Amino acid sequence: MPSNFWMMINNEENFRITQDRGFTLLGLKAQHRRKVQRITEGDRVLLYISHLRRFAATATAMSSFYEDEKPIWVNEGSTGFPYHIRLQPGVILKDEQFIDANILAPRLEYVKRWNPEDWYMAFQGNLHLLPKNDFTLIEEEMKKLHFGKGYVPADFTPSANNGRRRRSGGRRNRQPQDDQVQPDQQGQQAQPGQPVQST
Template sequence: MAHGLVFEVCMPSNFWMMINNEENYRITKERGFTLLGLKAQHRRKVQRITEGDRVLLYISHRRCFAATATAMSSFYEAEEEIWVKEGSTGFPYHIKLKPGVILEDSQFIDANMLAPRLEYIKRWNPEDWYMAFQANLHLLPKNDFILIEEEMKKLHFGKGYVPADFNPPANNQRRRRSGGRKKAGSGNAQTAQSA
């Protein structure tokens, strides 16, 4: 007899890419990918991050994808300086994370290999794709995030990994019926011939 258990599935509403230099990525890694710092200049974007959103970590100078995580909180302000300032600003906004796929350094995915397949960079010239990743925080299309994370899973889990099927379900649209159209030579055309 079932006891009426209800499981709530939290579907991510947004897919984010966080750009860090290698030093700040290492700090996040040393903390177990449980906390992420965000710059003050991105407050409007940061306010949109909600629990359950997915986060992709990208290392700027190496141009590689390194890890994924799930946001476990909305942002909050903290005065604790954890990350090294990049430019004139620090990282006053924090979100709690749950680690996802974490690649070893030798497994980092060279963004040059995946960039041509990403929807997000289509408005840039192909040779200038890296310009799309200039700021610290980006909202990615879901398909781009899934593509990158699936490639990461293949490396992380090895040959035994079976990729998830991301093909959208077949459309159950009604087939067009041609029975309603008049055939050539019928109707008015026949009337004209018999006259």
């Protein structure tokens, strides 16, 4: 089970570099070191293209971060991408399938702190920790496009037969506590601290 769900934000040029490498390596900025240190193997990653405002791909982290000064990505601002994470590609959309964030963003928990028309302000920066529900919502929409009409969403509802059976003599035999409300013989409720009237 993944521990965290991340959104990686790049401009289109750097997204294409990641794409050309088969979505097997991710570069992260030095200014996000504290967040980067939290990424562990198995975490899920969503790739978002900032200038296009499009969700484009998902992947799974296959390592914790390591440092490599070899220039791969183009600097965005004053810093490069010295921290690297190995990836396993997940759902990869074609260019024409990229999901317009204007459609999904208003439904995300992550952007609720911003006014609806300012949702894009939530996506400033390079790396964001997303709620699981947001990640799942976006990836499910991506899967519908990637796999087509034949895609059947995963059913996460636990089966009723999978639940643990109660031991015999369960709650039925529990003795009521002194401060609990008890019904009297006529079905009326006795208030805590008051005796049950007998007839």
